Amino acid sequence: MDDLLSSLPYWIEAVSLLLQVFGVAVIIVGIAAAVFGYLRGRMERWGSSDGISPLRISIGKTLLLGLEILVAADIIKTVTVELNLVNLTSLGLLVVIRTMLSWTLVVEIEERWPWQKEKRD
Numbered sequence: 001m002d003d004l005l006s007s008l009p010y011w012i013e014a015v016s017l018l019l020q021v022f023g024v025a026v027i028i029v030g031i032a033a034a035v036f037g038y039l040r041g042r043m044e045r046w047g048s049s050d051g052i053s054p055l056r057i058s059i060g061k062t063l064l065l066g067l068e069i070l071v072a073a074d075i076i077k078t079v080t081v082e083l084n085l086v087n088l089t090s091l092g093l094l095v096v097i098r099t100m101l102s103w104t105l106v107v108e109i110e111e112r113w114p115w116q117k118e119k120r121d
Helices: 002-044 053-080 085-110
Strands: none
Touching: 002 053, 053 085
16 A cells, blocks of 8 residues: 555656646647648638638637646646645746636637627627
């Protein structure tokens, strides 16, 4: 039982690293899929003026998902493995920065401020 408890920080750090890799992979694959889908759609509708909005929305949603996964990985790593004041402060700053990025991405995707009424088509 002591061996399990002593190796627990190692496994938690490994899970955190896997989540970080997964978050980056989600962003890379998601952006590639969004660009591929956009280009394929443009080829099918050659000459139409659909704009770039669907691509922006798809990339924005991909970035949001990737950022959420990366924040989760940072929280797991900081709280369970390396809990000290410096790391906790760094985590707080990372979460604030990533939250602001997420918020601006949502504003960009929805094309309105949160206090504005939802656009209806």
